[in-house]
Amino acid sequence: MSFLKRSPWILHYAATSCNGCDIELLACLTPIYDLERFGIINTGNPKHADILLVTGSVNEESRRVLENLYHQMPEPKAVVAIGACALSGGIFRPAYNVYGGIDQVIPVDVYVPGCAARPEAIIDGVVQALALLDARAKAHKRRGQVSIESP
């Protein structure tokens, strides 16, 4: 078993979200849900993070930031899109400035629906991402440690 499952550190980025999903995400860290039980820490730093949690319908301004954050995260890593906007653009989908889904910009592993997504659903999404990370860590070990990613 990979130790990634025991200490996944998350990075949260609000790609032009309305803050509804962000509040639900931060609620996961409060005493009621207490994500730190599972060793999960909210790092504000892409270089320390294992899972990228993205909320909001990404637009031209946040696209560059999102790509930059994604490329700064060391392998193995996973991406979870949270909320209707992050999945498809939500009610903003017809807007001219919106990309309509995080997966238009970076590869997404787990989709968590909801407007806003409930904390239970977010935790479930992170747990699913952990299984993916575990498999990736094993494949990564087989390939050898060094992988240089081109931005």
Next chain:
Amino acid sequence: MNAWVAALGFLVFGPLLGALLAGIDRRLTARLQARQGPPLLQPVYDVLKLLEKDTLVVTPLQGLYLWLFLFFMIGAGLILFTGGDLLLSLFALTVSGIFLCLAAESTNSPYSHLGASRELMLMMAYEPMLLVAALGFYLTNDSFRVSVITEAAPWQPLQLLGILVGFLFVLTIKLRKSPFDLSTSHHGHQELVKGLTTDFSGHHLALVEIGHWYENAILLAWLYLFFAPWGPWLAIPIALILFFLEVLVDNTHARLTWSHTLKASWWVTLLLGTTNLLLLAWWVR
């Protein structure tokens, strides 16, 4: 022979003890916030995970500096635990801190640079008090050797009371606890991101963490030294209780600015440390 056992014990059990202290710290903090908290061995899982991750290298120098940070940290511990010179151990600890600052300064992140300059400021804040503590041990024992200090007279903790309180004050800085966690915040989503360690990842971050475990063990040993004449059965619990009082302080205080930190710690050093030292010198004479 005894020194070899102590050295080996520190090398193997030092980081284990440090990791356990860090784990208890995190759990205690969680309980104070009405949360359940992570498993006790969470710091160990964190480091084992970091070893599985890729290491992003910003500059080749950072690896060298971080290895030297760990090297001097272990050196400081070895000198201390084999009963060597307290002053030499203190200087090795300082050199190790300087290398951590150099590593942070060698990277590109502005947060890292901010953390490094704040860490240097903190070193200016705590270093005088640590020196005063070492001098206090010299005045009571006529020797800087740890092996002599552990066999001091039983009233040593009373003789060094002011220095002990001052030392506890700067210990908060040394352990990077609130109100003095200016150089690297516990929580990365704060204004400083992660300060010193912002640009380190994978193996390099694991090195920093292991270094901090050794540092925890060394600082606990310093606390132990104050009460060493009372025997390990009394001294170790007292040292542990004082160590975890720092966690309480950490959870009940907000972060200070660097200027407040510097002023406060120098006043404490002057009023408690130096006064105690002068009284001690007068009394010993």
